[in-house]
Amino acid sequence: MGNLNKIQVSVIGAGTCSDDIASLAYEVGRHLALNDCILLCGGLGGVMEHAAKGARDNNGQTIGILPGFDISDANPYIDIAVPTGISHARNIVVVRSGMACIAVEGSYGTLSEIAIALELKKPVIGLNTWDISPDIIKAANPEDAVKKAIEQIKNRF
C-alpha cells in the first residue's frame, strides 16, 4: 500500500444496468465503506453510480476517474473527479488505481478492464461477470466480494 493510509478498491461494471445489478453494485459500495476502503470507479452511471451511492450513503469516499473532459460528467455520488480526457484508455487507469478490482457483471468495456487487471496480475473479484479465466476470484455476494478483495490486498501489499 506504499504510504497510503487506506485501501483503494476499484469497482468496474457497465454504464447502464438492471435493478438487480444496481443492487449488487450498491451493496459492494456499502461494504467497501463499512470496511473503510476508498472506492474508485469510472465515475459515470450504472454500476459505477450505484456502487458510489452505496459507499456515500455509508460515509465512504468515492473517486471517479472519468473518460471525458469535464468534472461535471461525474455521477452525483462522486466526491473527487479525475477527468482524464483519454477516453477508453482511462479504463486502464481505473484498474491500476485499485489495489484490487471488483467486477460487477459488465459488457465488453468491463471485459477489457478485467483482461488488463489479469495482465497486470492485479486481484480481480468477480460478481456475475465474465467467466473467462480461473484467475478471476468468484464471490458469492457483495459482502464476500469486499472480504475477498481486502484479503487479497493484505496478502499482496
Add this chain to the structure above:
Amino acid sequence: MGNLNKIQVSVIGAGTCSDDIASLAYEVGRHLALNDCILLCGGLGGVMEHAAKGARDNNGQTIGILPGFDISDANPYIDIAVPTGISHARNIVVVRSGMACIAVEGSYGTLSEIAIALELKKPVIGLNTWDISPDIIKAANPEDAVKKAIEQIKNRF
C-alpha cells in the same frame, strides 16, 4: 477510410509465441502486404514481430505503436515507430488505428484489445484466439483472415 489511400489493418497478439503461431502471424502479414494493406501492430516481439516480417518480406509497410519511450524498442521489421510512452493504454491506440483488427491467439493483453475493439464496434477477425463472443469473426487461416478483414472494411467505410 476518410482521405487515406490505403487500408490499415491492426494485427494483435502476444509478445512471445510458439513456432506455429509465429507462422500464422507471418502469413497474416504476408497476405496483408499482398493486398496492399498497411500493417499496424504493437511493434514488439512474438506475433507482432512475425506479422511485421511477413509484411516486410513482401514489400508491405509496417507501423509499430509502442508502449514505451524509445523508437529503438521496435522490432527489426517496423518501418515507422510511434513510441507512445503510455504503456498498456497504447493497446487502445493500436485497436483504434486499424480499420479492422486481426487477433492471432494471444493472452490477457490481446483479450483486452479484442474487448476494446468489440466495444468500439470495430471488426475483429479471430485466428486461434479467445472465443468469448459471436461478434468475433472466425477465420479458417491467415489468407481467410485478411480477406474477411478487407471485406468488413469495404462494407463499413
Add this chain to the structure above:
Amino acid sequence: MGNLNKIQVSVIGAGTCSDDIASLAYEVGRHLALNDCILLCGGLGGVMEHAAKGARDNNGQTIGILPGFDISDANPYIDIAVPTGISHARNIVVVRSGMACIAVEGSYGTLSEIAIALELKKPVIGLNTWDISPDIIKAANPEDAVKKAIEQIKNRF
C-alpha cells in the same frame, strides 16, 4: 463544479526544489486546506510533496496523479494515489482535474502543464513561475494564490 462538494485545485511544480520554493509550496498546500479545497498534484517529490505536506498538516486532503505504475510511488503526504501509467501524459490529467492550477516555479514539465492549462482556458495562478503570457494570473504570495484560484473558480463554475 458539477456535483462535487469541494473545490479541487491542482498544484504544479518541479520534482525537486530549493528550500525557499519548498516553503512556498507548503504554504500553498496549507492555505488550500484552510479553505477546505482538495489538493491535486503529480504525487511525486519537490513542489508536489511540500504542497501535499502543507495540506495534510492542516487536515486537507491530497490526491496524487502519478506518471508511473505503482501506488507506492506517491510521496508520504498523499491520501489517494492514481497511478496512471501514462508517463508525461499524466501532466494533462493533473491539469484537467483541477478547477484551477497554481504553478509554483517549475521547469519544462511545469511549463508544459501551464501551456496545456492555458490552451484549455483553465485559470492558471503563477507563483515565481514562467512569465510567458498575460493569461497567467500572478500571485503575490501563497495565500494570495489560493484566494485568486478560488475567486476564478467561483466566477467560472
Add this chain to the structure above:
Amino acid sequence: MGNLNKIQVSVIGAGTCSDDIASLAYEVGRHLALNDCILLCGGLGGVMEHAAKGARDNNGQTIGILPGFDISDANPYIDIAVPTGISHARNIVVVRSGMACIAVEGSYGTLSEIAIALELKKPVIGLNTWDISPDIIKAANPEDAVKKAIEQIKNRF
C-alpha cells in the same frame, strides 16, 4: 534510430495559421521529403496540413497522430492515420515519435509540445516560434530547419 531505415521528424504548430506561416510549413514538409525523412504531425489543419502537403507533393510520406477517434479526422495529405483517442495527451506522442521536432510558430498547444520536447531532451528546431529557452535551436528558414534537425539526429542517434 534503432532498426528504422528512415529518419522521423515531427512538425508541430497550430491548427489554423496565416498564409505566410502556411508557406513556411509547406516548405518544411517539402524539405523533409527531399531529404527522405518521414514527416509526423498531429494530422489536423493549419501548420500540420500545409507541412503534410509539402511532403506529399514531393513524394514524402506523412503520418498523422490524431487527438480524436476517427481516421477520417486526418487532413487530405496524411498517408497513415493514428487516431489515439487521448485528446491533448496525443501531443506527447507526436513529440516522442519524432527523432527531432520542428516547431513552426504556434500557440499554447505548440508551447506545450515544445516544453515536453525540451523536458525529454529531444532536439527542438524553432521557426518563428516561442522564444522561451536557449535550448530551442533557431532556424533561419525551412531548409535550414530541416538541415539542423537532421544534423541533431545524426549526432544523437
